[in-house]
Amino acid sequence: MNYLDSHCHINGEEFIDDLDAVLNNMLNNHVTKAMLVCVNLDDYKRSVKIKKDGIDFKIAIGVYPEDTNISEDIFKEYYEKMKEVDAIGEIGLDYHWYPETKEKQKELFISQIKIANQLNKPIIVHSREAMGDCFEILKEHHCRGVLHCYSGSSEMAKELSKMGYYISLGGPLTWKNAKEPIEVVKNVPIDKLLIETDSPYLTPVPNRGKRNEPSNVIYVAKKMAEILNIEEETLLKQINLNYDNLFNR
Numbered sequence: 747m748n749y750l751d752s753h754c755h756i757n758g759e760e761f762i763d764d765l766d767a768v769l770n771n772m773l774n775n776h777v778t779k780a781m782l783v784c785v786n787l788d789d790y791k792r793s794v795k796i797k798k799d800g801i802d803f804k805i806a807i808g809v810y811p812e813d814t815n816i817s818e819d820i821f822k823e824y825y826e827k828m829k830e831v832d833a834i835g836e837i838g839l840d841y842h843w844y845p846e847t848k849e850k851q852k853e854l855f856i857s858q859i860k861i862a863n864q865l866n867k868p869i870i871v872h873s874r875e876a877m878g879d880c881f882e883i884l885k886e887h888h889c890r891g892v893l894h895c896y897s898g899s900s901e902m903a904k905e906l907s908k909m910g911y912y913i914s915l916g917g918p919l920t921w922k923n924a925k926e927p928i929e930v931v932k933n934v935p936i937d938k939l940l941i942e943t944d945s946p947y948l949t950p951v952p953n954r955g956k957r958n959e960p961s962n963v964i965y966v967a968k969k970m971a972e973i974l975n976i977e978e979e980t981l982l983k984q985i986n987l988n989y990d991n992l993f994n995r
């Protein structure tokens with residue numbers, strides 16, 4: 747039984763000191779695939795060096811919604827890396843932290859979707875308190891991709907899955923107050939579901955309060971299998987297939 751983490755940031759500074767231990771925890775828990783998501787160029791430099799026998803790492807890079815004031819030169823650097831990686835992301839809209847740059851965020855998001863389509867690569871979408879606009883953009887500018895750590899309604903998740911998008915759930919699915927994420931799992935076809943940690947953030951129960959790491963994805967998978975009332979092994983077979991369908995084409 748093999749797990750995967752479709753979204754993590756173990757390429758970040760939080761993991762510089764004990765990355766080996768984190769990678770060993772992954773292996774010990776059979777987490778054998780992981781997407782390293784870069785939100786800046788330093789993350790990318792570290793990502794290409796992350797190697798471990800028995801774990802298949804992929805890399806994603808994109809200009810984060812925070813960075814709407816990025817210079818043309820730096821954008822070009824990102825673009826060069828985009829040609830090398832497995833996915834474009836995380837890109838999208840964040841109206842929680844950066845409500846003052848909504849219009850610029852939309853422009854930046856759309857321009858990167860166009861690049862992804864041109865390079866024939868999937869996108870990894872970040873959307874926080876912006877699902878309405880995000881939905882409209884994904885509807886209009888069609889592409890392959892996943893909504894990471896999905897936090898919108900189950901109805902919208904269903905619509906997005908019909909449009910071909912994957913829906914990824916993380917730690918919040920296991921939290922005591924989880925209601926809508928549980929409905930999302932029930933409403934999205936199993937062949938459009940993914941699991942993730944978003945390490946170092948959003949740690950699942952029972953490790954809440956600690957830094958998150960990819961080995962914790964096992965708790966997300968267990969919870970998802972429980973909600974769907976299927977064997978964990980059945981779920982994981984499908985999740986592995988979904989991940990490969992999205993990122994290995």
Ligand code: NI
Nearest residue numbers: 753783836944
């Ligand atoms: Ni992330």
